[in-house]
Amino acid sequence: MSFVLVDRPVPEVAVVTLNRPERMNAMAYDVMVPFREALTTLGDDNGVRAVVVTGAGSGFCSGADQESAGVPPGVAGVTRPTYALRAMEALEDVVLTIRRLHQPVIAAVNGAAIGGGLCLALACDLRLAAPAAYFRAAGINNGLTASELGLSFLLPRAVGSTRAADIMLTGRDVSAEEAERIGLVSSVHADVVAAAVEVGQRIAGFSQPGVELTKKSLHAGQSATSLETYLSSEGIGQLYLRLLTSNFEEATVARREGRAPVFTDER
Incomplete structure (x- = not known):
């Protein structure tokens, strides 16, 4: 089973789907490493003018996989502290790859975007949501810091510092309706992937x-x-x-x- 699917519903727009629905597309390394590789490949394809990122099933991405995270790349023979550094770098590189892509990346948030999943959505250039989508900065709920994978950099720039502080310090869920109201997403659609592809097609018509x-x-x-x-x-x-x-x-x-x-x- 492939944990990352790449589809071209129209020639100029690629849809990348995180495909581990039984784990709500959590950020296991056997998902995130091929996800980054797929993005890199698409970034080099000049026929692709926009990239849509979404999740299979009921979740967009539920953040850290606490049960079956897998093994990060490049950790053979390292000590525990170095292992931790390599593990974080692998996830950070996913966020940076999204930002570095030539093409605009559109998050079609179909369901839960929790913790690192919220960070993935924020790394994208545009965000659309399904009515069932919701967002949570989950680190604070887990006894950790809410800041991870650039969240404290990206979220205030999306919604403003006061709203970002409210979301990050309370660990509460932000519904799709509220996300649209505060500017976390640009719009809400029943078929969010189709809507994102349509936006990608519009972008493809420009220089x-x-x-x-x-x-x-x-x-x-x-x-x-x-x-x-x-x-x-x-x-x-x-x-x-x-x-x-x-x-x-x-x-x-x-x-x-x-x-x-x-x-x-x-x-």
């Missing part, structure tokens, strides 16, 4: 370097220390595409002709 630069700009803008120091990087991105492609001219003509533009990313 490929334009989308890639926009993703980079969103990440850089969240970490910028000031607007003044950041503005020029956005301006350079605009000039880059304005000078090296005919996309802007094509968009102007397409509007005049009442049709969708066709961006070639060439001049």
